[in-house]
Amino acid sequence: MARTTPQSATAESMSRQQREIAVSEFFLKNRHLLGFDSPRKALLTAVKEAVDNSLDACEEAGILPEISVEITQTGEKRFRMDVTDNGPGVMRQQVPRIFAKLLYGSKFHRLRMSRGQQGIGISAAGMYGQLTTGAATRILSKLPKAKMAHHIEVQIDTRKNTPTILKDAELDWRPSFPRPAADGACGIPEASTHGTSVAIEMEAQYVRGRLSVDEFLRQCLVANPHLQLHYRINLLNKEVDGDGQPAAPLVEGQWISWMRLANQLPVPPVEIKPHPHGVELGMLMQMLRDTESRTLRGALSEDFSRVSSQTALDVCTRAGLDPKANPRRIANREIETLFKAVNETKLMRPPTDCLSPIGEELIAGGLSKEIQAEFCTAVTRDPTVYRGNPFQVEVGMAFAKAGENEGLNADDPVRVLRFANRVPLLYMAGACAITKAITGVNWKNYGLAQPRGSLPVGPAVIMVHIASVWVPFTSESKEAIAHYPEIIREITFCVQECGRRLSVHLSRRHREHEVERKRSYIEKYIPHLALGLKDILDLPGKDEDRVVQTLRKMLERSHLET
């Protein structure tokens, strides 16, 4: 068809239209991939990216994190987000690229557990703000030893994926955080000598509920007990006075502060080298080309974890390659043989000190802070491996006290809190491996009702945390964990262990209820028995009491004690 059309394109004409696509252009068109598909979700995603960055920076610098989040409405569908931390600050020359260049960051190339992975998040938030409001991202950053802070405003040149600096000035600024006074009122704010503040204005919508910023922050605290957090929201005044003008344009919200539960930072995870079993062929080729070692044997033992010099020798022998060969000059076909040999060789599992689990005690603590629970438990499993990447699963479970928790009803499905590397996941629960694992467990064994193929029913919260050097998300917006069988199996085992503990609790509770029910039944009828006896025999009241006492003791001994 195309050949017969007179205007049909030729290779030459087509070549004029063919050009490189900047990653920023790609994500500008596909912003839903990054979590900016609706105004409501955009606000949450922006806060999430900023908070993730702050926490990562603080932990890496060994600082107990303190963060304030402020949401301010600037128009009917416009909001500004201000996230301030007490982190180490950002070097002036790095600011533009960190905040206005996609895929720029420190975390992509290393194997170590962190919240951010790709270097997209905060720049994408800025890009979204710029697209919907035209405003720039404003960064204030103060280094500990510097006298002044710098104030930088940047935008992203989406065609080239490079930052454009709109303002670069020095400013006398220090990050400060509210300190609630003893009586709950606002105390004198406390300033830190270092920290960063990022402000982005965007088209957004603020809705309370399960998918809100509030919920995200609250869950953040469960997974980050060492975090001290302040939050307030300022909304435009909707009420109008006599002349049709708002009485006061803005209603300033009250700061809500959550003090930290743990006064120690999590054990910092250690960076590891890639494990040969988790590396794909192309990656192996790339790594051999980039190695600094001069021999193949050296490259294998230096650049990978769990490959000793001896093992490297074994692998070379198995592949029929010269261990002394120059790794940069090995033919691709030979690398394929090598790849096969590596996978046939038994290796130790990758080291797991690259992970930093929350820990059973703190999970239980965090849950019972959030929920009035009659039963609370947590299990941290030993680390294991998928595709060569170490990962670790933790599960916490809380069974709510009846009637003391809003939104936790006995007839509703249990609430599932999902976390990946300490970051709460709010959206796309249905697509997540965590949900799949929980629905796959037979909860009737543990005393909870469960409709076929659904979450169990009950006033309970199940929290699942997956820590990994590389969490396999289903998309760049990092909302759901991919269905790796190894991961689902680990979650299942972990959830089942909690379930067993829950069932012990529930059956004890059931027994106690049963005893209580029997006791009250017995106590209800014994006085009648005594009364009848008294009427028949004309007993004095003293004897009637004796009959009641004796019978109660008798029946309680035989029916209530087991």
Add this chain to the structure above:
Amino acid sequence: MAKKTKKTTVKSGEAALLTSRNDVSQRILTVGREVFNDIIKKAKKPSLRFPIRSLANVKYDPKTGYFEIRGKTATRTLSYNTVKTFAQSMRLLATTKKDLLDKNDIAGKREIYYNSKSWGECRFEEQPESDTLLDDMEAMLGVNREQIGYIPEERGGDVAGPLTVFDQNPSTHEIVKINCGKLGTGAWSIPARVEHLKFESDAKFILVIETSSLFQRLVHHRYYETAKCVLISMSGVPTRACRRFIRRLADDQKLPVLVFTDGDPYGYCNIYRTLKVGSGQAAHINRFFCVPQAHYLGVTPQDIIDFGLQDATHPLEEVDIKRARDAMKNDPFIKHHKEWQDALNQMLKMGVRVEQQAFAKHGLNYVLETYLPEKLKRGKFLP
């Protein structure tokens, strides 16, 4: 009512079988004392013992003439499961003693049920609960509930024929004479309590009839004059009052009793059997309520052939067959009498049942003009 009535009854010697109210009161006291001693002196869980009331716990001896209760008893020991019934039993005993026996009063079963509504959470929720406990109590005390002061609420039965009943005006105690031969087209109803009645009769026998429509036909044609008999209609399984009335009348006037029911297993094994020897359910009081002198007139399976009723029958239904087989296997009375087993087997073989009214096939009055005289002439009845 009743204080003087009772005295008259005792004086008249009519209640030789009966226990005085004082005795019953004493028995309740004994039960109460045992329960109290168990609890306080012996420090063990109290229990109540009841005779088991079922066909499995009766024996039939033609010399005594009724189903006699055997020794099997059930023990209700106080436990979590029985605490409610136990408490209700004690309160029921207390009410019976204080409100009925000591005050010489009477109460209906339904009144007892309502009376319990003042017991708080110990109350009976439904009447069957209180009825069952009343039956238990009767059995435990070895008396019938009429003696305790509980009056039944069922209709007794109808009487017509050459019989004069001497009743009393309940308030004035004046003697009231009822001539059952001079009631026109109607009949006299048997009262709930019959112990105080006296009789005068020149009848030759008593004819007890199952259905009231046949009874009315016989009354209409004044059959009782022709046959010189007292006619009594039961309307199904006879009530206690009806059974007691027939028994007292037959004893008093030394009259034979003939029974005429539908020809089916229910008529044989339930209506006739209960009238003659009592029931398993009321085994503890059968000796008051049986009529050992009763004999079965018809309709027998053989009558179907002898009187040409083959085309006026109905096929036996599943329940009939089951009832007949069950009776041959478990009913001590049927088991004792080969004639009855033969009759039931004959019926099962024929596979049909017949109603009293079936004789209308040969003409409306065939039953009183031909069937009954013929049967009486033959004088062969089932035991």
